[in-house]
Amino acid sequence: MARTVDPEKHEARRLVIIDAALTCFAATGYAGTSTAAICKRAGIGSGTFFHYFPTKQSLLLAILAYGTDETRDWFAVRSEDEDPLSVVEAYLDHTVDEMSDPRLAGFVRAVGAVMGEPDVEAALALDTRVLEEGLEPWIARAQAADQVRADISAHDLTVWLLVVLDGFLARLAVDADFTAAAQQATLRDVVRRMLTP
Amino acid sequence: MARTVDPEKHEARRLVIIDAALTCFAATGYAGTSTAAICKRAGIGSGTFFHYFPTKQSLLLAILAYGTDETRDWFAVRSEDEDPLSVVEAYLDHTVDEMSDPRLAGFVRAVGAVMGEPDVEAALALDTRVLEEGLEPWIARAQAADQVRADISAHDLTVWLLVVLDGFLARLAVDADFTAAAQQATLRDVVRRMLTP
DNA sequence: GCAATACTAGAGCAGTCACTCCAGAAAAGG
DNA sequence: CCTTTTCTGGAGTGACTGCTCTAGTATTGC
Numbered sequence: 224m225a226r227t228v229d230p231e232k233h234e235a236r237r238l239v240i241i242d243a244a245l246t247c248f249a250a251t252g253y254a255g256t257s258t259a260a261i262c263k264r265a266g267i268g269s270g271t272f273f274h275y276f277p278t279k280q281s282l283l284l285a286i287l288a289y290g291t292d293e294t295r296d297w298f299a300v301r302s303e304d305e306d307p308l309s310v311v312e313a314y315l316d317h318t319v320d321e322m323s324d325p326r327l328a329g330f331v332r333a334v335g336a337v338m339g340e341p342d343v344e345a346a347l348a349l350d351t352r353v354l355e356e357g358l359e360p361w362i363a364r365a366q367a368a369d370q371v372r373a374d375i376s377a378h379d380l381t382v383w384l385l386v387v388l389d390g391f392l393a394r395l396a397v398d399a400d401f402t403a404a405a406q407q408a409t410l411r412d413v414v415r416r417m418l419t420p
Numbered sequence: 421m422a423r424t425v426d427p428e429k430h431e432a433r434r435l436v437i438i439d440a441a442l443t444c445f446a447a448t449g450y451a452g453t454s455t456a457a458i459c460k461r462a463g464i465g466s467g468t469f470f471h472y473f474p475t476k477q478s479l480l481l482a483i484l485a486y487g488t489d490e491t492r493d494w495f496a497v498r499s500e501d502e503d504p505l506s507v508v509e510a511y512l513d514h515t516v517d518e519m520s521d522p523r524l525a526g527f528v529r530a531v532g533a534v535m536g537e538p539d540v541e542a543a544l545a546l547d548t549r550v551l552e553e554g555l556e557p558w559i560a561r562a563q564a565a566d567q568v569r570a571d572i573s574a575h576d577l578t579v580w581l582l583v584v585l586d587g588f589l590a591r592l593a594v595d596a597d598f599t600a601a602a603q604q605a606t607l608r609d610v611v612r613r614m615l616t617p
Numbered sequence: 618g619c620a621a622t623a624c625t626a627g628a629g630c631a632g633t634c635a636c637t638c639c640a641g642a643a644a645a646g647g
Numbered sequence: 648c649c650t651t652t653t654c655t656g657g658a659g660t661g662a663c664t665g666c667t668c669t670a671g672t673a674t675t676g677c
Contacts, residue, residue: 333533335533336532375606382591386587387610409572413614
């Protein structure tokens with residue numbers, strides 16, 4: 224017999240490539256990033272690249288799946304006896320924290336513009352579905368506890384919360400004077416005003 | 421002497437190309453759209469294309485300038501004795517109306533992800549500057565009239581209004597169940613809650 | 618009619634892209 | 648040691664890109 228595969232080393236290499244791709248996609252967009260650029264930044268040859276990912280698109284899908292898993296995990300850890308509104312606000316803070324990595328905002332912008340690729344659109348749809356299904360029960364519980372207005376359905380409120388959050392993140396990516404640290408308090412205020420009964 | 425240029429015909433052809441490009445960019449993104457695809461949709465040859473626009477990028481810039489001009493015109497028509505808050509809300513309605521063309525939302529997504537092209541970034545920056553400079557005076561006047569909260573600066577309120585509007589438009593582009601007609605009332609409510617003293 | 622020039626189409630070009638292929642290095646079991 | 652298989656780099660490939668060039672047509676002023 225012969226050489227076996229070491230899953231740890233394999234995963235480590237994968238992460239190096241993913242990290243390099245994240246940087247490149249955030250800087251120059253998906254279509255604007257060549258596989259050669261990713262290889263250069265990751266310090267590998269193209270042979271190695273395609274040994275780990277069969278296509279450039281599969282690399283993008285791997286990154287998206289990574290983010291979806293993180294969202295799933297975050298909600299899986301919540302326990303039902305937490306205060307509903309606090310969980311919602313904690314998720315806001317969590318997301319803003321994640322976006323302190325300035326690459327993420329650029330990456331989100333880059334990925335949002337990948338159009339006409341069914342697999343990518345499906346992955347994005349799954350990502351928002353996981354997010355909505357994680358958030359909506361807490362909004363519903365907050366409604367039941369009269370913490371949140373009930374004249375709009377829990378689903379619509381969830382969507383509107385994500386609308387505000389998306390707009391916030393998009394602005395972070397574009398406007399250097401608009402920083403998460405300086406605007407987080409206003410974000411909380413805007414959301415609270417939107418949800419108040 | 422010989423043939424002179426007919427500016428009307430010239431402009432009409434330009435608009436045909438611009439319209440075709442808008443459709444293509446919205447469907448497959450900027451980088452994902454080849455000049456050949458635009459030519460095919462516009463029913464012209466590539467020679468004609470490059471007779472009207474020296475580069476693919478200049479076509480994109482022309483479309484952006486078109487939008488910026490429209491924004492400028494909209495605010496230029498306002499007269500100072502209008503009710504400040506009504507002008508702000510009228511702008512919201514106006515934008516939502518414009519977005520009833522479903523291509524526009526896709527186009528905005530596509531253009532937002534054109535990175536590392538200084539001319540495009542400059543055009544986008546100009547577009548948002550014109551928008552902010554059009555909106556902010558009305559917010560300031562609404563503050564002076566106690567129609568709008570004053571604990572946040574007029575500029576920050578303007579930016580936050582655009583944050584909500586951007587998030588709204590982004591959702592329109594992505595979620596088929598989220599329609600302008602059904603959500604316009606909620607948009608107005610969210611903005612009013614955000615601005616209320 | 619004629620000359621001059623704006624306009625048009627599409628073949629062709631140089632460059633770039635995602636991806637393939639191969640030859641050899643490295644690592645595991647025997 | 649040897650064998651087997653994974654892992655690695657980079658030259659090479661065919662497809663496609665934005666754009667140019669040319670040859671010809673349509674439309675104007677005279």
